[in-house]
Amino acid sequence: xxxxxxxxxxxxxxxxxxTAYTFIMPNLAGVLLFTLIPVAFxxxxxxxxxxxxxxxxxxxxxxxxxxxKMWGDQWFLxxxxxxxxxxxxxxxxxxxxALAFAYIVDRFCRxxxxxxxxxxxxxxxxxxxxxxxxxxxLSQKGLVHSMLRAAGVTGAPHFLGDTRWAIWALIxxxxxxxLGYIFVLYMAGLQNVPADIYDACxxxxxxxxxxxxxxxVPMLAPTTFFIFITQVIFSFRVFTPVQLLTQGGPGTSxxxxxxxxxxxxxxxxxMGYSAAITWVLFIVIFAFTLAQWKLQDRWALY
Amino acid sequence: MRASDAALGGMGxxxxxxxxxxxxxxxxxxALFAAIGAATVLPFFWMLSVSFKTPMEIMSAPEKLLPxxxxxxxxxxxxxxxxxxxxxxxxSAKITGINVAGSALTSMLAGYAFARLxxxxxxxxxxxxxxxxxxxxxxxxxxxxxxxxxxxxxDTHLSxxxxxxxxxxxxxxxxxxxxxxxxxxxxxxxxDGAGMYRTFxxxxxxxxxxxxxxxxxxxxxxxxxxxxxxxIFLRRQSLFTIPLGLVxxxxxxxxxxxxTAAAAVLGSFPMLALFVAAQKYFVNGLVAGAVKG
Numbered sequence: 001x002x003x004x005x006x007x008x009x010x011x012x013x014x015x016x017x018x019t020a021y022t023f024i025m026p027n028l029a030g031v032l033l034f035t036l037i038p039v040a041f042x043x044x045x046x047x048x049x050x051x052x053x054x055x056x057x058x059x060x061x062x063x064x065x066x067x068x069k070m071w072g073d074q075w076f077l078x079x080x081x082x083x084x085x086x087x088x089x090x091x092x093x094x095x096x097x098a099l100a101f102a103y104i105v106d107r108f109c110r111x112x113x114x115x116x117x118x119x120x121x122x123x124x125x126x127x128x129x130x131x132x133x134x135x136x137x138l139s140q141k142g143l144v145h146s147m148l149r150a151a152g153v154t155g156a157p158h159f160l161g162d163t164r165w166a167i168w169a170l171i172x173x174x175x176x177x178x179l180g181y182i183f184v185l186y187m188a189g190l191q192n193v194p195a196d197i198y199d200a201c202x203x204x205x206x207x208x209x210x211x212x213x214x215x216x217v218p219m220l221a222p223t224t225f226f227i228f229i230t231q232v233i234f235s236f237r238v239f240t241p242v243q244l245l246t247q248g249g250p251g252t253s254x255x256x257x258x259x260x261x262x263x264x265x266x267x268x269x270x271m272g273y274s275a276a277i278t279w280v281l282f283i284v285i286f287a288f289t290l291a292q293w294k295l296q297d298r299w300a301l302y
Numbered sequence: 303m304r305a306s307d308a309a310l311g312g313m314g315x316x317x318x319x320x321x322x323x324x325x326x327x328x329x330x331x332x333a334l335f336a337a338i339g340a341a342t343v344l345p346f347f348w349m350l351s352v353s354f355k356t357p358m359e360i361m362s363a364p365e366k367l368l369p370x371x372x373x374x375x376x377x378x379x380x381x382x383x384x385x386x387x388x389x390x391x392x393x394s395a396k397i398t399g400i401n402v403a404g405s406a407l408t409s410m411l412a413g414y415a416f417a418r419l420x421x422x423x424x425x426x427x428x429x430x431x432x433x434x435x436x437x438x439x440x441x442x443x444x445x446x447x448x449x450x451x452x453x454x455x456x457d458t459h460l461s462x463x464x465x466x467x468x469x470x471x472x473x474x475x476x477x478x479x480x481x482x483x484x485x486x487x488x489x490x491x492x493x494d495g496a497g498m499y500r501t502f503x504x505x506x507x508x509x510x511x512x513x514x515x516x517x518x519x520x521x522x523x524x525x526x527x528x529x530x531x532x533x534i535f536l537r538r539q540s541l542f543t544i545p546l547g548l549v550x551x552x553x554x555x556x557x558x559x560x561x562t563a564a565a566a567v568l569g570s571f572p573m574l575a576l577f578v579a580a581q582k583y584f585v586n587g588l589v590a591g592a593v594k595g
Contacts, residue, residue, distance in 0.1 A: 016498065019498045019499070023412060023419060023498075024412040024416070024427070027409065028412065030467055030468030031434070033464075034446060034468065035468070036434070038445030039434070042444060042445050045444065104331050104334075108327050110328065115336070115339050118343055121343050121346065124573055125527075125573065126544075126545045126573070128545040129349075129548070129569060132548075133348070136348060136563065137344075137345050137348055141365065179342075237438050237439070239530055244549065258438070262443070265443065266534070275444055279441065281438050281441075282436075289436060
């Protein structure tokens, strides 16, 4: 009798476990098939030389050859350099502006919803439309050139076609398109700063700058930490503006890792090499994220 | 509104003088940010303006900020059957619709399981989920291409649906939400004899509406605007989604700035309309999730 009760309980537990698995199964199956297994497979082919046309059974493993080859590949080195420059200029610039904007708007401005809507608008359109909008602004017949001419500047470069200017045009585009999103996050963060800290600051005779740097900035450190990490990760993955506006050029002056990986795979059919490049991209992102986690305590200190 | 306004009066020391300065600051900064806001949307405004210009205007006076009139010919050209723009709307709507609904459902179920159910390997699997958030999607680009090529799904919508239905970020967000709901609700239901699915669908799922809206909005934005996946998986123009179709259109009409502008305006319209209609949810959702799709 007792035995059968125990057995029943055990059976019920097993059934509950099984039912629980049915909850995660639809998602897990998809993630497994279309993310986890491809990730593993990508690592495997990154150690091979494969042109896609050869049957995969005849794939040739070359060990670390792809990873070794990169360091003598000027195109790859330029992509890595550009990517680092791009990520570590766009993110701090967009964040600093967004934080200053959020502080001022929150404290001094009327019509906050309208300002928020205008700043955030760049995030609603697709990156394709954003890229074309900039192309039209920056073209020789565009508004920027006509404004420069009106201001008396002659011989302005063709920004997207100039080796020195093109990457800065992409950086400016990124600052413009990410600023609104970061602004919205900082505006939300500001609502959580307790009023009595500001009051205490006031009692201590804080001026406006001290109020901002000694209260707001430290209080928003967790928000800043989160935004910094996610924005850097996203900046390293940049693809669409590069592909649409400059094709990595002129020369290799705006090539970046995701774009170079795409070109290697779908123009030159160097599948192994392309996979290896995406893994380097991952390693860069991972190393950066890890370093930030380690420094996390320092972020929160004030 | 809050403390900041209360503190505003005290700005700069003396209350009366400070108040006047606060007022001046308010006017000056509001004007400044009206200008910054206007500058932010200037590229879109320029695009809209160009889309209303006649080809003649583009030739003769390309730099004029405003069009001479509301010329609609460019929109007519873009919408003419030869470019199949309407088809692309339908393609985008179909893929986005299926993926948003599918990922909301699978994220909800999995997020709930990770938050509220006990099963072997739960924490280990969740850790793997978290780790995949750091993996750049480009890593899976080639293997997915090979996989879909093998099973004959290259150049089908199914390839985009299969990759878009399973959102890891969605699972993460749903889990966070379900974690903060009280567990007693489910226990009470269990005592009343409700099964796991009934407990979920009748008690927890309705409570998770805000999180579901967030997941839907993030996925909608991401799916509707996605360019990289269609670029890799689709070939036939009749299957193109809006972003990919827009690029193809621009490549074919490169010299016609006014047509590019009209196509871009038309392509952005559904997303803009949705945003204006549901702005509150967009902003709340982004802040709650703090994830960019």
